[in-house]
Amino acid sequence: MLPPPAVALFNALKSSLGSSQATRELKWLAQAARTSAKATSLDDMLARRLSGEPLQYIIGSQPFGPLNLLVRPPVLIPRPETEHWVVSLADALSPTAQNPYKLLDLGTGTGCIPLLLCHLWRRGSLRAHAIDISLDAIELAKENASLCKIPQEVDPLNPRNTFNVIRANMLSPTLLRDHLLDPPYDLITSNPPYISWSEYLNLPESVVHHEDPKALFGGPSGLEFYHAIARLVRVPGFVNPGGVIALEVGHEQANLVQEIMQDAAAIKRTEIWLDPWGKQRTVVAYM
Ligand SMILES: C[S@@+](CC[C@H](N)C(=O)[O-])C[C@H]1O[C@@H](n2cnc3c(N)ncnc32)[C@H](O)[C@@H]1O
Incomplete structure (x- = not known):
């Protein structure tokens, strides 16, 4: 169950990305929030995503072949x-x-x-x-x-x-x-x-x-x-x-x-x- 602020943010994300993409991203963000060394809250992550920040910068990593590379702004996210x-x-x-x-x-x-x-x-x-x-x-x-x-x-x-x-x-x-x-x-x-x-x-x-x-x-x-x-x-x-x-x-x-x-x-x-x-x-x- 999401707490009320996260529900509101998630609903806004669904309107912007569509339901299935928003649901996938919520899963990844929730996992990142659980494991984040910086104790970043899911609300903060959802708010950053809603502001248009790339998902990879919020999560902090991007798969590249079998590697999982660290990414952070402003370094280009590998495509x-x-x-x-x-x-x-x-x-x-x-x-x-x-x-x-x-x-x-x-x-x-x-x-x-x-x-x-x-x-x-x-x-x-x-x-x-x-x-x-x-x-x-x-x-x-x-x-x-x-x-x-x-x-x-x-x-x-x-x-x-x-x-x-x-x-x-x-x-x-x-x-x-x-x-x-x-x-x-x-x-x-x-x-x-x-x-x-x-x-x-x-x-x-x-x-x-x-x-x-x-x-x-x-x-x-x-x-x-x-x-x-x-x-x-x-x-x-x-x-x-x-x-x-x-x-x-x-x-x-x-x-x-x-x-x-x-x-x-x-x-x-x-x-x-x-x-x-x-x-x-x-x-x-x-x-
Ligand atoms: C399109 S990104 C590619 C990054 C990475 N190789 C990749 O594929 O994700 C181009 C890279 O070139 C670097 N760059 C830009 N101008 C440069 C220059 N004059 N000399 C050396 N590197 C430069 C940028 O900082 C950036 O990291």
Whole structure:
């Protein structure tokens, strides 16, 4: 039985989300309220949800493949379409402990992409490095790595997959000269900010009001970060021969990003992968 204030809030939630979605969310929120370390009340959680805050920020976690990652504002909540291509990438490539991959994830957010690869690939087959410009993201990605029991350092006596993250600006013209990165890499992954100015105006309020604009804006055309990634990849010795670059793309960007990547020297071929809803979601380039 819900106490009267929660009943009123739940009825309001039903009007806004529909009965079955509101009932599902009530169940998750009630469970989160019971287990919350911060002793947050169900009333508070329902009120936050009614104000349009994303459910994942209120609960504090989001499943990503077999992982359950911590999420909190303003770091971007990992999306199911990202999970889908990362699992496909994990199936398509098979690094081994004898030939481990060195990965660079650009704009890591919660750390979801490299942490899932660390979890799915064989022990000792992946050394994942990540950058982000946001200190909130870096702190959260480190917490997620500890939660997933992914160590930072390679231990020659106990080979494990490793993950570390630093603060760096992928648009900076001095990124390579600053010696923050350590190429060559075998795999580059990124779900960069790709929303254009015009698309931003049509985003749902729950995104605009709660998620970091830095995680969303990809410049006026939405393509600024892909051009920056292509410039990096073009630098001789940045990606090893046989290396792979996997980039998530936004609405109607796949062909444009494919062209941008094909212009980068040494790319042998590119593919476009679809998401579970049939949308062109990932451009994969092979060196
Ligand atoms: C779309 S989010 C993706 C986050 C995460 N990879 C995911 O898939 O959920 C883009 C990320 O890029 C970061 N970012 C934005 N501008 C950046 C820059 N100039 N250099 C490095 N990271 C940046 C944001 O802070 C954000 O975490």
